[in-house]
Amino acid sequence: MAVGKIWVYAESAEGKATSATLELLTKARELASTVEALYAGPDADAVAASVGEYGASKLMVIDPGDGLPGQVAAATIAQLAADQSPDAILFAQSYDGRDAIARLSVKLDQPVLTNGMSLSDDNGLVFGTAIFGGVTLVDVKPTGGAPALIAIRPKSFAAESAGGGAAAIEQVAGADAGRAAEAKVLERHVEEQQGPKLEEASVVVSGGRGIGAAENYAPLVEALAKELKGAWGASRAIVDAGWVPYALQVGQTGKTVKPKVYVALGISGATQHLVGMKNSDNIIAVNKDAEAPIFSVADLGIVGDVHKVVPALIELIKAKK
Amino acid sequence: MNVVVCVKQIPDPAVPGALAADNTLDRSGKLILDESDSYGVEMALQLVDAAGEGEVTLVSMVPNGEVSGLRTALAMGAAKAILVSDDALAGSDALSTAKVLAKCVERAGGIDLVLAATEATDGYTGTVPAQIGELLGWPSLTFAKHIEIADGKVKIQRQTEAGYDVVESSLPAVVSVTAGVVEPRYPSFKGIMAAKSKPVDQVTAGDLGLDASQVGWAGARQEIVNVAQAPARQAGEKFEDDGTGAEKVVGFLEQLKVV
Numbered sequence: 001m002a003v004g005k006i007w008v009y010a011e012s013a014e015g016k017a018t019s020a021t022l023e024l025l026t027k028a029r030e031l032a033s034t035v036e037a038l039y040a041g042p043d044a045d046a047v048a049a050s051v052g053e054y055g056a057s058k059l060m061v062i063d064p065g066d067g068l069p070g071q072v073a074a075a076t077i078a079q080l081a082a083d084q085s086p087d088a089i090l091f092a093q094s095y096d097g098r099d100a101i102a103r104l105s106v107k108l109d110q111p112v113l114t115n116g117m118s119l120s121d122d123n124g125l126v127f128g129t130a131i132f133g134g135v136t137l138v139d140v141k142p143t144g145g146a147p148a149l150i151a152i153r154p155k156s157f158a159a160e161s162a163g164g165g166a167a168a169i170e171q172v173a174g175a176d177a178g179r180a181a182e183a184k185v186l187e188r189h190v191e192e193q194q195g196p197k198l199e200e201a202s203v204v205v206s207g208g209r210g211i212g213a214a215e216n217y218a219p220l221v222e223a224l225a226k227e228l229k230g231a232w233g234a235s236r237a238i239v240d241a242g243w244v245p246y247a248l249q250v251g252q253t254g255k256t257v258k259p260k261v262y263v264a265l266g267i268s269g270a271t272q273h274l275v276g277m278k279n280s281d282n283i284i285a286v287n288k289d290a291e292a293p294i295f296s297v298a299d300l301g302i303v304g305d306v307h308k309v310v311p312a313l314i315e316l317i318k319a320k321k
Numbered sequence: 322m323n324v325v326v327c328v329k330q331i332p333d334p335a336v337p338g339a340l341a342a343d344n345t346l347d348r349s350g351k352l353i354l355d356e357s358d359s360y361g362v363e364m365a366l367q368l369v370d371a372a373g374e375g376e377v378t379l380v381s382m383v384p385n386g387e388v389s390g391l392r393t394a395l396a397m398g399a400a401k402a403i404l405v406s407d408d409a410l411a412g413s414d415a416l417s418t419a420k421v422l423a424k425c426v427e428r429a430g431g432i433d434l435v436l437a438a439t440e441a442t443d444g445y446t447g448t449v450p451a452q453i454g455e456l457l458g459w460p461s462l463t464f465a466k467h468i469e470i471a472d473g474k475v476k477i478q479r480q481t482e483a484g485y486d487v488v489e490s491s492l493p494a495v496v497s498v499t500a501g502v503v504e505p506r507y508p509s510f511k512g513i514m515a516a517k518s519k520p521v522d523q524v525t526a527g528d529l530g531l532d533a534s535q536v537g538w539a540g541a542r543q544e545i546v547n548v549a550q551a552p553a554r555q556a557g558e559k560f561e562d563d564g565t566g567a568e569k570v571v572g573f574l575e576q577l578k579v580v
Binding site: 013018068070071074093094095098099101102103105106107109110111112113114115122126130131132134135136137138139140141142143144151178179180181182183184185186187188189190191202203228236239240241242246247252253260261263270271272278282283284286290295296297298299300301302303304305308309310312313315316317320 | 337338340344414415416417419439440442445446447448450451452454456458459460461463464466476478479480481482483484485486487489490491494500501540542543544545546547548549550551554555557558560561562566567568569570571573574575579580
């Protein structure tokens, strides 16, 4: 192993490390002899247990107070990195991950490599990303010295437990984040989510502009997803139009999903959307435009009206039960 | 209330993208205003309007002097623009871009708020707004789906994985907005005519005090070692719906043991 030390910026949700964090740790321990994690947030004990299980020996904990965690933590991480010289720091391509890597890149005057989908070692780290909606793969070697700052899209690697015990917690004194710390979180709103999580469901049904109107989302997209015990999502077009909340967006700016079956209803298949779903095991598309790009990735394409096909489909599935 | 909006002129996303010989994005064709940026422009116009004073300044960088996308945003109502046009900018990464744009904010002077899209449609790094914040030494409030200005503070609803957070900060600050934060206006005919005579301050990286080694390919500090076509998904079957479309879908789902 040519890579000595990799740090992973850990994040948590519902009191435990996110799956994206565990994916990064799994890849980091394949590449480096020393894997350590950084964390700015609550529930450090639980996070230490899961990052330890997935290969981190140490969890450096930074108290973000009521600031934005990634932005406040960056000043402290910059100091730690100067002292301890990791070869690379990995971040999830998440909201806080992007905040942290952005601030840190300026502190360290290091470029960022983002939207990564692969990471390997060939006499140094090789970072892979996909452009133009995933049709072209580009491999890049960072040449700016250590630490390389890398953000990876969730679901790029499988998370595999290393069977390790909890990581040793090290409370780190926070460095002065300057005015970055003036952005304060006043309230947190958790939007009620029905049904399985988009990122975890084995079936995902998404709707796009082709469903015609906001009121058609529930009877077409949500209803079919429920019949298939799946989650429901959306293209950016109908999120921008305000038909459904942003949390349902699948795509470059939204969530990345990789279900067993992805059903695209009235979605044309813009690059923005394909990035978030084209690695699904099986893709079914229903769209009235025979030329829609979504058909180029669909295993089964139905050129037809979602208002006719979907209700018929729901009836047929009900009849099978 | 003086607001800077970072805007990017990009190749039309409806046209398949291509790489130039040096593996940078081919930007030789017509460039248009990134639709993601129209939200920031609209938001800025509304905030200045609500404040009753101030103006909206656009900042943008291109390798080739292109202004057509800028004119679109000026036609929406922005007062003026700073355009950094310099061959040395070709291949600029997110950090170099942020360095250039932060210098533009300083050049504009007296700015209370910088708005930017969460990410550009063509490069989608998603880090430039917070990098600008750090370079200026300002707070950055990222992924805003709602913005208010009151009592010298900016308050946003920040998108999170689980819902949203309410985040507040003193000014000056940088805010990145998600698409859909506001409904962008279409430029009026009057706006389009007026845009033709609005000032565009065209500068080079050197005018901003940046050395060529800090921007463009040199600043990006990376080497492209391989470019390849992704393995295409195996072409599937496509049927015109003749009334049996739903049955075909059920058949496929049965095959996959989903129903």
